[in-house]
Amino acid sequence: MAAPGLDDPVEEVLDRYRTRTMATLLAHLPTGGPRYLYDLVADYPRRSGKGLRAALCLAACRLAGDGAEVDEAAVNVATTVELFHNAFLIHDDIQDGSEQRRGAPTLSAEHGVGVALNVGNMTNLLALDRLMANRDGLGSGTAWQLVEESRLMLRHSLEGQAIEIGWIRDNACDLTPDDYYRMCLKKTSWYTCIYPCRTGILAAGDGRLRRDRLDRYGWYLGAAFQITDDVLNLVGEYAAYGKEIAGDLWEGKRTLILIDFLGRCTTGERARTVAFLGTPRADRAATDVRWLHRRLMAYDSVEAARRSAHELADAALAEGQAALGDRAGTEDGRFLLGLTRYVVDRPR
């Protein structure tokens, strides 16, 4: 499928929007206060993330505003998106028992669960502060709408997280790809893509674009992003990926890859995998992790997932083109469409 601007420098636009958002985010962090709080709130944002969510928000805002440059009120909205994201990462790392994030120890691994949980909560509170600041920049009506959008996003995210944790807790081994996609819509697509686009459109004001205009684009883009993340967890290079390789297997995460394997493997392989997944994380053996890793590769389950991610990226492209119409050729239009390739071809 041909599309305008797929060769455009996605990374350059990402970088520009990320830089602008990070400057605002860091400028608003409180200074002083007790140790292990505001100093650590700045930790994850300072580690070099992709800035995908901030960029989606600001690109959507500029598209909805028919090309008008984004102002500080819009950057404030993108800052909110990034703060909620960082809070989610901090808490997620506690929940998954993860050791590495963006190439360094997770907050919980370095400072303990108590400190990390508190820092995550403060990061959420700082996001709420930014939401309140919208009253000055965007007026009370739009400010309320942005709070509503944030509540909706948080609900989807927490429900998605409950589904994923519940599967591990109940040792669910008969999941279908549809189960996965439903979880992924809530856990990843909403807060990674749909929420940034909707709030970006709202930040442009005037109702020039319906706020759900990019929902379908965001849903497919988020799913392609998450599945690629799961693939990179198994085949990525640590230096580029920044998280422990095969961490998902240690955690027993129900990825599309694992679901595909469980649906096609032999009875004996299934029995061993179910037993492995039913073992408490601390008692899982490295030999079992390596065995499962090799089986997933041998069954081509990783490649199958990569193909699914590419199909979803194609769908995101088509939905994006339909949603953007004659805005598709603008810089931000080309960026959104280019992202559909970027999320599946990225090394991290």
Add this chain to the structure above:
Amino acid sequence: MAAPGLDDPVEEVLDRYRTRTMATLLAHLPTGGPRYLYDLVADYPRRSGKGLRAALCLAACRLAGDGAEVDEAAVNVATTVELFHNAFLIHDDIQDGSEQRRGAPTLSAEHGVGVALNVGNMTNLLALDRLMANRDGLGSGTAWQLVEESRLMLRHSLEGQAIEIGWIRDNACDLTPDDYYRMCLKKTSWYTCIYPCRTGILAAGDGRLRRDRLDRYGWYLGAAFQITDDVLNLVGEYAAYGKEIAGDLWEGKRTLILIDFLGRCTTGERARTVAFLGTPRADRAATDVRWLHRRLMAYDSVEAARRSAHELADAALAEGQAALGDRAGTEDGRFLLGLTRYVVDRPR
């Protein structure tokens, strides 16, 4: 010091306001959704708490409204207070590694840290939902003010929590009572007493009472409450207290009791205590906990703390009388003043 109504049935008023608030809280809990989420949000609220915060909020509201009966809009505000409180308990139990809460296993002990953290986050989100609902019941202006009060409370609470966790992490052994009181103001008084009173006054509308009218009362009441909690942790009966006895010693919590002991014990006792506190929680020995427990009793540190709690309760009574003026004789005035005895004499 004599005061009107100290014999009034504090428990009866507590029970009435708690029952009303819990009915609203439970009525607003979402049903359905994934496992391990909304079902568990209802867990702590259903366990029989004191309902202190809801009662403070509704009593302050009725006092500010010159005796007008509280309506559903006010109960909605009290519900918000209780939801934030329950979220705080869930997260605090994770942070402290606590095993028991209100006579049953903590959410984290029963369902794991991942589930509990998520349920705590959802409980916070449901509190935010209630804050948004204030627009219908109290109007947009008051609704914004209640969000501001909640942000202020959350900031104090998270800073207080950071101070307390930081002391354990840094093995702080030279703290003064003043350090303790500063932490206690942030960690306990604000969200347990000051925030409920301020939001209750706001819920009454019209600015009939300044919202900071009960701040000083709340500050002393909260400190008396927290110190009594620390005392009960060491001398309480499990059946009444509902948490593991001496759990604070296992956690290395810096209570006024421990600070008093460290300031008066022998060099040898101090060395042993500092070494014990410097040992990771999982490696602490029961013999050391028992030894420290006996030392705290032998030095009269527990009784000294109990006396401090009573002095703070007296101060709360005096501040309450001054703040209430001729409202002191009303049912809710007598309740607030009676609480100053209740918080130090309670069995749990």
